[in-house]
Amino acid sequence: MLQPSMEVTVDELKHLVSAQALSGETMLLNMGPQHPSTHGVLRLLLELDGEVVLQCIPDIGFLHTGIEKNMEAKNYLQALVMTDRMDYLNNLGNNLVYCLAIEKLVDLDVPPRAQAIRVILAELQRISSHLVWLATHALDLAAMSTFLYCFREREQILDIFEMCSGQRMMTSYIRPGGIWRDLPAGFEEAVRQFTRTFPKRIAEYESLLTRNPLFIDRTRKIGVIGAEDALRWGLTGPMLRGSGVGLDFRKSQPYSGYELYDFDIPTGTHGDTYDRYLVRMEELRQSLRIIEQALDRLPGGPFISDNRKFVPPPRRELGQSMEAVIHHFKLWTEGFSAPKGSVYAITESPRGELGCYLEGDGGPKPYRVHFRTPSLAALQTLPTLSRGHYVADLVAIIGSIDIVLGDADR
Amino acid sequence: MTKVEGIAGALQAKLADGVRSVTTFRGQTTAQIELGLIVRACQVMREELGFELLAALTCVDYWPEEPRFSVVYQLYSVQHNELLGLRVAVDSRLGEVPSVVSVYPNANWHEREVFDMFGVRFSGHPDLRRLIMPHDWEGHPLRKDHPLGYEEVQFSFNFDEIDRRKPYAKG
Amino acid sequence: MGVEQKLGNLGVVTTTLEKAVNWSRTGAMWPMLFGLACCAIEMMSAQSADYDLSRFGMELMRPSPRQSDLMIVAGRVSRKMAPVLRRLYDQMPDPKWVIAMGDCCSCGGVFNNYAIVPGVDEIVPVDVYIAGCPPRPEGLIHGILTLHEKVRGETLKDWA
Numbered sequence: 013m014l015q016p017s018m019e020v021t022v023d024e025l026k027h028l029v030s031a032q033a034l035s036g037e038t039m040l041l042n043m044g045p046q047h048p049s050t051h052g053v054l055r056l057l058l059e060l061d062g063e064v065v066l067q068c069i070p071d072i073g074f075l076h077t078g079i080e081k082n083m084e085a086k087n088y089l090q091a092l093v094m095t096d097r098m099d100y101l102n103n104l105g106n107n108l109v110y111c112l113a114i115e116k117l118v119d120l121d122v123p124p125r126a127q128a129i130r131v132i133l134a135e136l137q138r139i140s141s142h143l144v145w146l147a148t149h150a151l152d153l154a155a156m157s158t159f160l161y162c163f164r165e166r167e168q169i170l171d172i173f174e175m176c177s178g179q180r181m182m183t184s185y186i187r188p189g190g191i192w193r194d195l196p197a198g199f200e201e202a203v204r205q206f207t208r209t210f211p212k213r214i215a216e217y218e219s220l221l222t223r224n225p226l227f228i229d230r231t232r233k234i235g236v237i238g239a240e241d242a243l244r245w246g247l248t249g250p251m252l253r254g255s256g257v258g259l260d261f262r263k264s265q266p267y268s269g270y271e272l273y274d275f276d277i278p279t280g281t282h283g284d285t286y287d288r289y290l291v292r293m294e295e296l297r298q299s300l301r302i303i304e305q306a307l308d309r310l311p312g313g314p315f316i317s318d319n320r321k322f323v324p325p326p327r328r329e330l331g332q333s334m335e336a337v338i339h340h341f342k343l344w345t346e347g348f349s350a351p352k353g354s355v356y357a358i359t360e361s362p363r364g365e366l367g368c369y370l371e372g373d374g375g376p377k378p379y380r381v382h383f384r385t386p387s388l389a390a391l392q393t394l395p396t397l398s399r400g401h402y403v404a405d406l407v408a409i410i411g412s413i414d415i416v417l418g419d420a421d422r
Numbered sequence: 423m424t425k426v427e428g429i430a431g432a433l434q435a436k437l438a439d440g441v442r443s444v445t446t447f448r449g450q451t452t453a454q455i456e457l458g459l460i461v462r463a464c465q466v467m468r469e470e471l472g473f474e475l476l477a478a479l480t481c482v483d484y485w486p487e488e489p490r491f492s493v494v495y496q497l498y499s500v501q502h503n504e505l506l507g508l509r510v511a512v513d514s515r516l517g518e519v520p521s522v523v524s525v526y527p528n529a530n531w532h533e534r535e536v537f538d539m540f541g542v543r544f545s546g547h548p549d550l551r552r553l554i555m556p557h558d559w560e561g562h563p564l565r566k567d568h569p570l571g572y573e574e575v576q577f578s579f580n581f582d583e584i585d586r587r588k589p590y591a592k593g
Numbered sequence: 594m595g596v597e598q599k600l601g602n603l604g605v606v607t608t609t610l611e612k613a614v615n616w617s618r619t620g621a622m623w624p625m626l627f628g629l630a631c632c633a634i635e636m637m638s639a640q641s642a643d644y645d646l647s648r649f650g651m652e653l654m655r656p657s658p659r660q661s662d663l664m665i666v667a668g669r670v671s672r673k674m675a676p677v678l679r680r681l682y683d684q685m686p687d688p689k690w691v692i693a694m695g696d697c698c699s700c701g702g703v704f705n706n707y708a709i710v711p712g713v714d715e716i717v718p719v720d721v722y723i724a725g726c727p728p729r730p731e732g733l734i735h736g737i738l739t740l741h742e743k744v745r746g747e748t749l750k751d752w753a
Contacts (some may be wrong), residue, residue: 045677048626048656052633053674073554074674075630078571078708080539081564085572094703100631116448144634163641170638181631182726243474243500246528257500264503353447356478356496356507367478369494384478384496392531418630421554421671556673563707571707576700591679591716 038066045074051148051410052417054391063402068395072388075421080381087347087376088114088188096182098383099419101141104133104173105361107186109383112267113357113370114188117350120322125313126190127269132203132306133176133185134268134359135299139210140169141362142292146217149289149411153230158220165213172202189323190316203307207300214296222293231285235397235409238283245396246389249364250291251413255283261360273305285412292414295362322348347376354380363387363414387419426451426504429471436466452507457519460510464495464525473497473506476522479532481540485566490514491542495522512542521547539564611748618662618688619741621650625661625685627678629668632695632727636667639730649737658684663740664717665733669697670710682717690744692736693719696726 043056053074059067079098083091095106108130115122122130143162150158170180175196177183185192221227237247242255252259260277262270278294280287317323324343325336342348350372358367364386373379390413397413398406427446430453434441440459445452455463467473478496489511496507512519521544522529533544534553541562544550552559561568576584628636640646640654655661658681670678682691693713696702699722701711713719720743723736 045674046627046656046681048654053629073552073556074671074677075669076554076671076673076708077669077704078563078706079704081568081570082704082706085570097631097703100634119448144637147637160642163638164643167638167643180727180729181634244527246476246526248475259500264500265505354452354482354494355448355450356505358477358505365477367496369478369480369496371482380482382478382480384480388531388535389528392528569707570705572705573701573711575705588712589715591714591718 037061048152051415054410054415054417054420056394056406058403058406060403063404065398065401065403065406068398068406070391070394072391072417072420075417077418077422079422080383083378083381085377088350088378089343089347091378091381092187093182093184095383096184097418098422099361099363099366099385099387099416100181101144101416102137102361102363102366102419103181103183104130104137104186105359105366106383107184108134108268109357109359109361109366109368110370110381111186111188112359113355113368113381114350116355116357117353117370117372118188118322118348120189120319121317122190122268123314123317124269124311126315126317128306128310129191129195129315130186130268131270131273132303132310133173135302135306136169136172136203136206138362139296139299140166142296143169145292145362145411145414149408149414150221150227152407152411153227155221155224155227158217161213161216165210168202168206168209172199172206175199175202187316187323189319190314192316194315200307200310203303207304207307210300211297214293218293222290228286230405230408231289231412233282234285234401234405235412236282236284237393237397241396242283245393247364247393248389249360249362249386250288250295251364251390251393253278254280254288254291256281261358261365265358267357267359270302272309273302275302285408288412349374349376350378361386363416363419364390383422385419385422387413387415387417391415391420424451425502426506429499429502429504429506432471433463433466436470437463450505450507452509454509454511457510457512460495460508461520461522461525463508464497464522467497467506467508468525471499472501473499473504475500476526476528476532477505479522479529479536481536481542481564483540483564483566485514488513491540493519493536493542518543518545520545523547538562541565612745615745615747619744622663622690622737622740622744623653623655623661624651624663624665625658625681626654626656627664627666627681629666629670629674630697632667632697635727635730636665636694636733639733644730644734646734646737649734649741651737658682659686661685662688663690663692665692665694666698666713666717666719667694667727669695669702669704670713670716671708672710675710675716678713679716690720690740691717692721692723692740694723694733694736695728696724699724702726 039060041058041060045053045055055071057069058065079094083094095110096103098106143166147159147162173183174180177185237255239255239257242252256279258277258279275298278291280291320339329336352374354371356369367384369382371380397409430444430451440456442454475498477498480494482492491512493510498505533547536542537550538552538554693699698713721736721740723732725732
């Protein structure tokens with residue numbers, strides 16, 4: 013096991029690199045799995061002519077966790093826990109897409125209060141993911157103070173998550189049928205406090221970076237992809253919107269009540285790194301808009317579906333109703349069963365289209381669950397985006413794609 | 423008939439016998455396509471019916487039933503705002519699917535992942551090798567006859583016994 | 594070898610020397626940037642202003658193993674990554690310590706399958722295990738302080 017199985021000989025890659033590499037005119041460099049700028053364990057084999065990247069061959073799989081196979085061995089609710097750990101910057105988003113797939117498969121209703129709460133949490137998660145993106149992207153381009161500012165904001169959001177569920181990151185708060193438990197007393201106050209202070213912070217980040225000539229020099233005309241190419245390569249999310257295509261699955265295939273809220277979709281024009289940066293910064297503002305609207309019209313009512321075939325009854329019912337005890341027993345020992353058939357649920361994660369293909373077989377365990385993750389699709393375009401740029405620009409491009417290797421490798 | 427069912431009907435018209443069946447489950451439509459005609463189907467979908475985005479490409483293993491694998495394609499149209507699924511049934515003995523890389527370039531890595539996890543080969547793929555597992559791994563993990571690799575959990579009653587067996591590293 | 598042989602067992606001199614050496618080792622132990630998965634994000638949070646790691650002398654995360662003393666394995670180690678981890682550990686010069694941060698590298702965590710090494714102690718010898726999925730930044734700091742206590746108890750012979 014400890015034999016270096018990551019050694020790939022040049023022979024095996026002959027078909028991918030040019031003849032000049034094999035003769036030694038150009039240099040083959042390994043930008044290894046452990047590297048500060050690769051945002052995780054990504055290995056890149058670069059063919060360099062001096063400092064110019066001629067070919068870039070990504071090698072992924074260093075964070076492969078076997079989540080899809082492991083989920084087949086657990087029942088639907090137990091498998092939910094594993095979804096948190098996939099894209100570890102978008103935990104609630106992963107929970108949400110999996111729960112949407114289950115709810116579609118078993119045809120389970122979600123009460124409006126739960127839908128509104130899911131929207132608030134998903135948008136908070138989007139903001140916190142974009143903050144980490146900004147922190148690491150700016151850090152790679154040597155704007156180190158942004159890192160500290162962004163993580164300070166993120167702590168506020170993580171405090172809100174901890175208030176709801178007890179956990180900062182791996183919350184598993186969104187369950188099939190609604191959410192785990194109702195919002196605590198200080199939630200609204202904390203979120204309003206956040207929405208009051210955050211716009212000033214966005215202005216602070218923009219004042220540091222948006223018109224900074226150093227930042228513009230390092231990001232303008234770097235990693236350009238046009239709208240046609242972006243669609244052909246399966247890009248979605250800010251990568252696609254930076255190239256001018258206004259596709260956002262929250263507007264086109266709305267889920268969890270997104271059609272009730274009023275928000276814009278920012279798009280770029282040139283399709284370069286700078287436009288993607290602008291798109292994501294504007295998305296921060298739009299997310300705040302959605303959160304405020306959802307919080308203003310937060311309906312009362314139940315926070316989870318009352319279909320006892322799928323949702324465990326609350327404890328106070330167990331003392332009074334025999335059916336509740338039977339449902340409780342069945343759900344916590346075997347779990348609920350889903351019918352035979354397959355569904356595909358789509359959500360908009362901070363990185364792009366996050367989809368969950370779920371196939372049931374009539375039993376309590378998912379027969380096949382596959383996550384269509386945006387990072388895998390986006391990483392495919394790295395060779396196209398980085399051809400002809402310098403190695404230093406490659407770092408900026410990786411940052412602007414906003415990959416999370418847990419998402420790509422699952 | 424919904425819009426997407428209409429589109430599936432148009433696909434059926436253009437492909438004649440290529441489309442074996444069209445089903446709708448929970449509001450989502452899936453068309454079962456003949457194995458040899460999948461590239462033509464994708465071409466029709468992309469160029470004539472306006473489905474520009476290959477949203478997902480994955481595979482399901484129905485071991486021990488035959489045909490064993492079923493490769494699933496999810497196509498999305500930005501102009502019509504519709505999602506259509508295509509399925510192709512693959513026999514484990516014959517097992518080669520024509521690659522759709524020429525129509526949708528982003529199928530490249532998705533097909534590599536399917537090959538890696540299930541062992542389904544794609545003919546015409548420019549670079550079919552393992553994507554996620556180590557390149558010298560034997561076996562295809564997501565097949566139903568591949569073991570999970572479950573390790574015995576160390577509780578307090580079997581702690582010492584497992585502790586003796588566990589290959590701890592020396593410095 | 595080395596110092597102990599030359600000084601012999603001079604009692605008070607060697608213990609004071611040990612104290613001084615261990616104090617200086619704990620004062621600025623440079624961690625290697627080995628964030629793999631989710632625990633890396635909590636490690637980055639511990640690095641940032643709210644839970645500051647630079648008060649322990651650790652604000653520099655050295656990417657190069659040759660310049661670091663401490664490897665904080667933060668995140669799940671897959672079978673493909675295991676040889677890389679061992680190679681990097683071997684490249685670190687003595688004295689070196691390993692903290693296994695989080696459940697996945699302590700024992701396999703939530704995952705029990707073909708892809709994850711159940712416990713990074715099968716690959717490198719671990720000094721401190723930190724539980725949590727992911728552990729809070731305060732948990733990481735507690736682990737680092739535990740390591741400092743362990744280092745203060747070391748003798749010269751351990752790394753000589």
